[in-house]
Amino acid sequence: MKTEHHQVLIIGAGTAGIMVAAQLLKKDRSLDVALIEPADTHYYQPAWTLVGAGAYSYDKTAKPMSSVMPKGVKWIKDFASSFAPNENSVTTKSGNTITYDFLVVAPGLVYNFDMIPGLKESIDKGVVCSNYTDPNHTWDVIKNFKGGTALFTQPATPIKCGGAPQKIMYLAEDHFKKTGIADKTDIVFATPGTTIFAVPEIKKTLMEVIDRKNINLRFFHKLVEIDAENKIAWYEVTKEVESGGCVVIEDSKTDKVDASIQHNYKDVKVDMKDGRFGIHYDMIHLAPPQTAPKFIQDSPLVNDAKWLDVDHQTMQHNTFKNIFGLGDVAALPTAKTGAAIRKQVPIVVDNILKLIEHQGIGSMAYNGYSSCPLVTGYGKMVLAEFDYKNKFIPDPKLKQMLISDSSKEHWRLWMLKKYMLPYLYWNKMMKGENV
Known part of the structure; x- marks a missing residue:
């Protein structure tokens, strides 16, 4: 009883x-x-x-x-x-x-700014922005960007919405194209990870997006310091190889990070100091470390x-x-x-x-179900739904929206992100309804 x-x-x-x-x-x-x-x-x-x-x-x-x-x-x-x-x-x-x-x-x-020296002092000021802390400032930075190196980066900690650091990059690229500064812009995505996305079907689509947008991916890049005054983001670059050693660069005189850990190489300005790589940026969007x-x-x-x-x-x-x-x-x-x-x-x-x-x-x-709505441009989105095993498990209800394959870019998925999901959130989820 x-x-x-x-x-x-x-x-x-x-x-x-x-x-x-x-x-x-x-x-x-x-x-x-x-x-x-x-x-x-x-x-x-x-x-x-x-x-x-x-x-x-x-x-x-x-x-x-x-x-x-x-x-x-x-x-x-x-x-x-x-x-x-x-x-x-x-x-x-x-x-x-x-x-x-x-x-x-x-x-x-919580956001742990102390894990990256220089971050607490520089976040949401000047050309350092983050959608996690002040998305209005991010829009100001993107709007006022006049070309150069646009650096987007991801921390080495778990973060909420793992796709967010790259979504804003795809939108920014779209905006740069519209405003005519794409040809004088190098976009770099530096991540401590080894892949753009762990679900194979989604990775395939995102790599096509990366190639279409000509974005330079740099893997194994762990952000360790922000020097806002000189506009340099300092990284430790570590690539474990089978022998247990570390491949970092092919030739320390060239300041060029090993090509095997890059995709769409861009010759942006990089300094070397104490085994670290400093990427010079004209704007940087980052996700703070999270604990x-x-x-x-x-x-x-x-x-x-x-x-x-x-x-x-x-x-x-x-x-x-x-x-x-x-x-x-x-x-x-x-x-x-x-x-x-x-x-x-x-x-x-x-x-x-x-x-x-x-x-x-x-x-x-x-079963570990999670979902990342990956916006790939204005009016375009991919919906990554997956479980603990990184198996792609799309919601059958998407068929009702006439979306046959949510691992591909679709304008209807953008409508879902912009209009339907906020409505469902406030009116159904917050009211205790199962959606």
Whole structure:
């Protein structure tokens, strides 16, 4: 028999926290649901890619937090600061201790500017921009760019929306073409990775886009410092080879990085110092390094890599069985996106309700589904949907939109990104409906 008033405490009112609260209360009104969240505003961040390219209004991406908070949730407007999982309690910044029967941890991640010297001082100033922090500034930088080296770069940490650092590059290239400066522009994408995308079908399309746009890819490039004054981004370049050694350059006198770790080589200005490569830029767009928030990292809830230690299929904490975690903070080997959260939420909700009723979790399992809407130009998009194994798993519903192959560029996918997904987000997902 169900006992009354089980207390579910949720940390974080991003996509994950709001959806879990809304779906729990839809299924069981008798639950006491409390949510810890200090922010006044809730953002629809997927549209920031379009804001950075002048194709969407930033104001439209923000709503008051009070307007998305589900009815019946007790909103604790404070910061969570520490956990006592053996006592089933969380302490907040203002010193309050809140107890729970079940805890859902979904505070998202944070930007860690300190990991790259010079980044904190230079971000969102001059020609250093990031859609992650200020997409309006990105649009100013792209609009005012007059040619030269346009550098786009990705950090070595996991990031939310792994495709975002390259989407803005494709849009910028499109804009440069429209404004007639493409022929005096070299676009460089420097990434610590080894491939443009891990899903083979999507990679094939993106490499065609890279070739069409004549973009220089530089792999194995880990950003380690920003020198904003001299407009140089410093990289460590490491390529592990079978012998276990490191291939870096073919000839240190030429300042030319080994051609085997590049695609569409461009002779942009590169300095060498202390084994590092400094790419000179006239504009740079970057994604800051991203980590779990400090109060999570310092807690007993994390794995060795300092992400929330949850089961990959059930989202249940691996040590504390009445704790669940999902969204960007969770140690799940898939892309950190709102689309992933959309599939994780029903599993967390089902497991909590089953634990209340039967003292055991349900049988639903998360397969690692995530999705990256990869905008490849104004009016063009590819939709990468995949699972833990990087297997391409397109939604059958796309056929209703007359899209037979979402791994290819399509204008209807752009319409989905710009109009349908924001509508579904605010009107369905935030209201606890399964979409």
